Amino acid sequence: MKHFTVTFRPQGRRISIHAGATILEAAGQAGIILNTVCGGVGTCGKCQVILQPGDRKVLACRRRIEENLTVEVPSESQFFEQQILHHGVDRQIEVAPSIHDQYPDLKAAEHLFGVAVDIGTTTVVAMLIDLADGSCRATAAVENPQIRCGDDVVSRIAYASGAGGLDELHEAIISCVNDLIEQLCRRTAVAASHIYEVTVAGNTTMNHIFLKFPVEQLGQAPYKAWSTKAQDRNAGVMQIAINPRGNVHVIESIAGFVGSDITAVAVAVGMDKAEGMTLVVDIGTNGEIILGTKDRMYAASCAAGPALEGARISQGGRAVEGAIEAVFVS
Numbered sequence: 509m510k511h512f513t514v515t516f517r518p519q520g521r522r523i524s525i526h527a528g529a530t531i532l533e534a535a536g537q538a539g540i541i542l543n544t545v546c547g548g549v550g551t552c553g554k555c556q557v558i559l560q561p562g563d564r565k566v567l568a569c570r571r572r573i574e575e576n577l578t579v580e581v582p583s584e585s586q587f588f589e590q591q592i593l594h595h596g597v598d599r600q601i602e603v604a605p606s607i608h609d610q611y612p613d614l615k616a617a618e619h620l621f622g623v624a625v626d627i628g629t630t631t632v633v634a635m636l637i638d639l640a641d642g643s644c645r646a647t648a649a650v651e652n653p654q655i656r657c658g659d660d661v662v663s664r665i666a667y668a669s670g671a672g673g674l675d676e677l678h679e680a681i682i683s684c685v686n687d688l689i690e691q692l693c694r695r696t697a698v699a700a701s702h703i704y705e706v707t708v709a710g711n712t713t714m715n716h717i718f719l720k721f722p723v724e725q726l727g728q729a730p731y732k733a734w735s736t737k738a739q740d741r742n743a744g745v746m747q748i749a750i751n752p753r754g755n756v757h758v759i760e761s762i763a764g765f766v767g768s769d770i771t772a773v774a775v776a777v778g779m780d781k782a783e784g785m786t787l788v789v790d791i792g793t794n795g796e797i798i799l800g801t802k803d804r805m806y807a808a809s810c811a812a813g814p815a816l817e818g819a820r821i822s823q824g825g826r827a828v829e830g831a832i833e834a835v836f837v838s
């Protein structure tokens with residue numbers, strides 16, 4: 509097959525790619541991540557690049573390569589690293605690892621760890637927890653690598669519904685979680701073989717992709733989840749790089765767009781025991797709220813991404829370099 513050379517500026521990177529590939533694919537091959545809010549279907553305009561000479565503006569996701577090209581990447585089209593919030597307020601909890609029931613021999617084990625993972629549409633955060641006392645030994649965070657396939661859950665669902673899309677997104681998140689676990693182990697000198705529990709929370713779409721459940725139905729009314737039930741899997745089978753005897757727990761979701769991340773928050777703040785009216789708010793790319801008491805709770809969700817994370821807006825942006833992060837009045 510014929511190949512062409514594509515040069516990206518101002519990065520100065522040059523790659524060779526087969527005829528018919530898109531500029532978006534070429535950029536990915538060159539290690540340049542472009543904004544793909546719509547998942548590459550040509551509707552958001554955020555991946556615009558400029559062909560030189562001639563200053564011709566084209567959408568990187570639509571323009572196929574049929575000649576050698578020099579491509580200028582405007583900074584507003586490039587995806588930059590973001591600030592990720594990865595710390596919070598701890599609450600004293602009693603730790604009762606289920607692995608003790610499964611393998612009684614581990615009750616005497618000196619080193620037993622778990623990892624708590626929050627899979628967000630935009631960011632993924634993992635904490636290494638000492639299962640002896642529940643203390644957090646280290647935290648690691650990265651951007652969700654699925655972002656190259658669409659910024660929000662709707663784009664991600666559309667991508668996963670295409671040929672091979674679900675496999676690609678699933679493999680991306682498994683390898684992302686494994687990278688985070690490796691980082692945590694490296695920083696704390698904890699052996700991955702001493703990690704026996706991984707607990708995962710995320711919105712329903714992220715959970716489905718992590719578990720490789722079909723997601724097409726989440727993109728169409730009545731937006732039904734394939735399953736909202738809590739899932740317990742063997743780590744070895746899930747290819748999660750901890751002790752292969754270990755477990756992966758995915759927390760129960762509530763509905764198609766009310767995921768296990770808000771369930772986890774509700775449990776973390778003790779809403780299941782709340783006598784007074786309590787409001788739990790989780791603002792992510794997908795925003796979710798629960799209002800109620802221990803006896804009755806109501807949940808709702810909406811797309812918060814457009815307001816807070818830069819999707820489909822012409823002004824403002826994510827918490828990347830150049831964004832206002834704090835204001836001090838003296």
Ligand code: FES
Binds near residue numbers: 551555568
């Ligand atoms: S228009 Fe190209 S990614 Fe949206």
